[in-house]
Amino acid sequence: MSAAVAIKITGGRKTLEENYVSMKNTKKDSGADNHALLQANGNSRQAGWHWSVGYKEAVQSFAHEYQCWPASSTKENNEAIHIEMCVNVDGDYVKNVQNTAALVAKILKDESLTINHVVQHNFYSGKNCPSKMRSTSAPIPWSSFLHMVKTNMRSTGSNNIVKDDDTMKFTNETTKAAIRDYIKQAVDRKLIDKLH
Numbered sequence: 001m002s003a004a005v006a007i008k009i010t011g012g013r014k015t016l017e018e019n020y021v022s023m024k025n026t027k028k029d030s031g032a033d034n035h036a037l038l039q040a041n042g043n044s045r046q047a048g049w050h051w052s053v054g055y056k057e058a059v060q061s062f063a064h065e066y067q068c069w070p071a072s073s074t075k076e077n078n079e080a081i082h083i084e085m086c087v088n089v090d091g092d093y094v095k096n097v098q099n100t101a102a103l104v105a106k107i108l109k110d111e112s113l114t115i116n117h118v119v120q121h122n123f124y125s126g127k128n129c130p131s132k133m134r135s136t137s138a139p140i141p142w143s144s145f146l147h148m149v150k151t152n153m154r155s156t157g158s159n160n161i162v163k164d165d166d167t168m169k170f171t172n173e174t175t176k177a178a179i180r181d182y183i184k185q186a187v188d189r190k191l192i193d194k195l196h
Contacts (some may be wrong), residue, residue: 019111021104022080024049024070024121025087025130032059032086049082055095058103064111076124079092081107087132097133097140098148105152115150 029115032054048068052059054130062068086099087093104118120131120142128134134140 008136019064019113019117020080020120021107021113021118022070022076022082022124023085023100023104023118023130023133024083024087025132032057049084051081051083052086053083053096053100053103054086054088055092055099058099064107073124076121080119080124081111085130085132093132093139097145101145102152103151108149108153113151115146118146118149 040086048062048065048066049070050060050062050066050068052061064081067077068082069077070084083100083104087096108114108117121127122134130142132138133140133145135141153193173187
């Protein structure tokens with residue numbers, strides 16, 4: 001990212017007052033790379049975010065010490081590392097969530113944060129965002145996503161997150177944990193019967 005663009009769409013390098021990871025999802029049909037390019041080309045909205053994550057890749061636009069402006073909330077802009085999940089109609093939503101969970105786990109480890117520092121954009125704005133995860137009919141709802149992040153944080157070694165040409169890969173453990181959590185929620189809500 002050029003310095004000229006960074007000046008236009010961020011508050012520059014600053015020590016964040018707190019460190020939270022704020023989750024959003026886009027409603028545009030565009031992948032992570034295109035969202036990152038939007039910023040690199042000088043986003044006309046004067047908005048910026050740290051990471052764009054899709055089902056194929058995660059792209060970092062700004063180092064975490066940059067104060068990005070993706071939100072209308074000054075508090076959120078001052079406190080958070082911002083992640084945009086690029087949810088596409090033709091994309092693989094489950095893979096997108098897996099990639100995002102692995103990235104968030106890595107950020108939490110790198111920044112010495114806990115799962116309690118992962119918040120929805122809704123936490124600051126009151127908006128229904130990330131809307132897909134907040135939906136009760138989501139393939140992977142918010143609670144399952146947090147469980148996936150925790151599973152990624154507990155995992156050690158190179159089996160869990162592998163960087164290969166900017167594509168993140170995951171173990172079956174992460175996916176199984178999310179599915180178990182999703183089924184448990186469905187049973188708890190009596191959406192499905194528990195078999196004996």
